[in-house]
Amino acid sequence: MNAKMMKYLLFLIGLLLGVEVVAQQKGAKITVQSDYLSEQDTLELYYWKDRLSHYPLYDPFAVQSIVCRNGRATFSLDSVSENAFVTLAFPYQKVDVFPVFSILTSTRITAGDDLLINIRPVKGRYRAFDGGYDSRLPIFKGNWHCDFSGKGAAKFQAYMLLDSLLDDTNPKDRFNLDRSNKVLSDQVTKYLVNQMEKFEKGVAILKQYSDQMTTEEYSHLSNDFLGVIYGRVMGFLFKYNADPVSEAEYVQVLQYLRKELYARMIYSDTFNMNSPELYHILTMMAYLEGRRIPGDEVYLKRVMGVIDKYGPNDFIQSRLKTFGLLSRFRDDPNGQVLEEVRATIKNSYELERLKELDLFVVGTEFIDFTLPDQNNVKHSLSEYKGKVVLLDFWYMGCIPCRRLIEHIITPLAKHYRDDSDVQVILVSLDDQEQLKRSIAQGVIPKEAIALYTENQKFQHPLIKKLKIPGYPYPMLLDKEGKRIDAAGKLHDLDKLIEVIEAYK
Structure with missing residues (x-):
């Protein structure tokens, strides 16, 4: 091999090594090992490229699922962004799509991390595989010791x-x-x-x-x-x-928090806003401050004004506005505020996230859907055009959901039982058997139409599309199926009846 060819070959090798080093720096690796893992065990790694929300379920994430071999499972991430997070869990630790408990919970990961995690049961208890239970005790986050080694x-x-x-x-x-x-x-x-x-x-x-x-x-x-x-x-x-x-007490608390949060933290040289x-x-x-501002302006607009006033730069203001709208807009869906905020945001990622709120704007026709009742008879929302509809999304394990049904929805359904212009529709995220039990126990009023998400619970396409931030989630629709502005009235029976009467 001549000298020229040797130089060329060395150049290629160096280039390949350089690419590999860059790839390693941009990516990350997590290896889990334990004497207590068998080939019956599967581990799952949840990865958020950019976690914006306080509630990680509402941000896009990917899942890697690996069966343990010889007590080891290795997860590789090709690219890790600045605001990336991971959760490590067993499949049986989750409800529907997301872990309720985990070994690692929404932990920030950095490009270049090469981590070895050795896990063992707490108090030396040997873990026998039995659907996630050890001696009839569920194996959750607190049941595991983790020893970390390697980079990160x-x-x-x-x-x-x-x-x-x-x-x-x-x-x-x-x-x-x-x-x-x-x-x-x-x-x-x-x-x-x-x-x-x-x-x-x-x-x-x-x-x-x-x-x-x-x-x-x-x-x-x-x-x-x-x-x-x-x-x-x-x-x-x-x-x-x-x-x-x-x-006076309220103002004092707000002044203290403003000093701590805005002065001490945001203006600190070491502060990083990706949190x-x-x-x-x-x-x-901002919502607390917004409560104190007098006037007739929409509350949500007042909150956005507080963010404009105290946010130290455009980037932080944009992120706070996006987060605020994603968190609260569905409860106070003012389209004018949404458009005004959009006009101030330049980040394409945040603008894309805000598109999901268009479904909830007051005056917008709500998405049509078809779901079965307890007897598997299909009902479409569009069938009830011509009526004012109270639509509520709920599930049996949600205590506030049941309180709303007991104190507001049931009296309302009975009040309008003989009125053909009003219909109450309850969409349960429970399975069919649980819905039948709810009806048999009298939790749901017989005057309401009770539907369920076809045993798909929170994973039903309708629920995933709506991205409801919390339950119960009631709303009022007019006779054309359009969202009615009922902010602040859905939990007050008398005010709710007043709104319905105005739209009948």
Whole structure:
């Protein structure tokens, strides 16, 4: 081989090696091994390329499913973006499409990670394969110890410790609000102290592993952790605000949060905005602020105004507006606000996400569908044009769903039982047998038409298309099948009847 050919060959080898290195840097690998895994076990890795929502189920994700061989399963990701997350679980840990419990839960992964996870049961209990149960105890996240090694191990180890710290299943971490101001204030103080204690412990964990993480990894993890803590405080304040507290107290709390969130965090040099938890709490704060703004403007528009006022730059404002609309628009579907927000957003990904809200705009004809009742008789929504329709999506395990049916929908159905201009339709996400039991137990009023999603539950194409953020999800449709503006009235029987009477 002459010298020229040798140089050319070496060039090709170098090029190929370079491509491989780049591919490794852009991708990531996770290997799980355990003496307790058999070839009967399957592991699943859920991957989010860009997780925008606080609720990961609402963002597009891919799933890899691998059968364990010799106690090992290896997952490879060809490309990992800056805002990528993974969840690792057994198939039996999920309800329908998504894990309720998992080994790793929505953990941020970085390009170049090459991780080995050794898992073993808690307290040395040997895991016998039996549909996800060991000695009749379900094998969930808390049943596994994880030991991490390889590139990215410190980040994952710190995350597991923080996740355990944030576990709120301890009854001592739960608080029920009392209606009296004094008791309420005491409970708020107690809860804030409880969360700040967790915060201090979390900071200690982060410091322990800081030297083993890159600056970017530390920034991501610390902000995600802060997001959870502040998110809990914000969620508690939503309940706090619903009770009779003074305006002065409310303003004081908002001023404190604004200082902490906007000044301390967003303007920090180490802050990274790619944190879904922070989108969540910043948007919640905007909603809290929006409640205090007087005037006749649509509430959702006031919230968008708060984001414009306090968001430090266009990127953060756009992401917060997108998150806010995805979270709340279905409950307050004002088309004018949606179009005004769209005009301010330049990011194509976020604009694409907002398209799913077009179905819910007031005055838009709602999507037609055909579903069976408990006797498998098919009903199409379009059959009920010419009537005002109360349509509600629900399921038996949802306590608020059953309360709405008991206190609002059942009295409403009885009120209009002899009125041919009004129809109540309930769409259950349970299977047929559960729907029949619900009817037999009197949960559903006999005056309503009860449908179900053909035993596909949350995976029915209609439900996947609607991407309903929470249940129950009631709505009013006029005689042309178009959405009626009933925001704030669907949970008040008298106001709901007033709206229906106006459209009959």
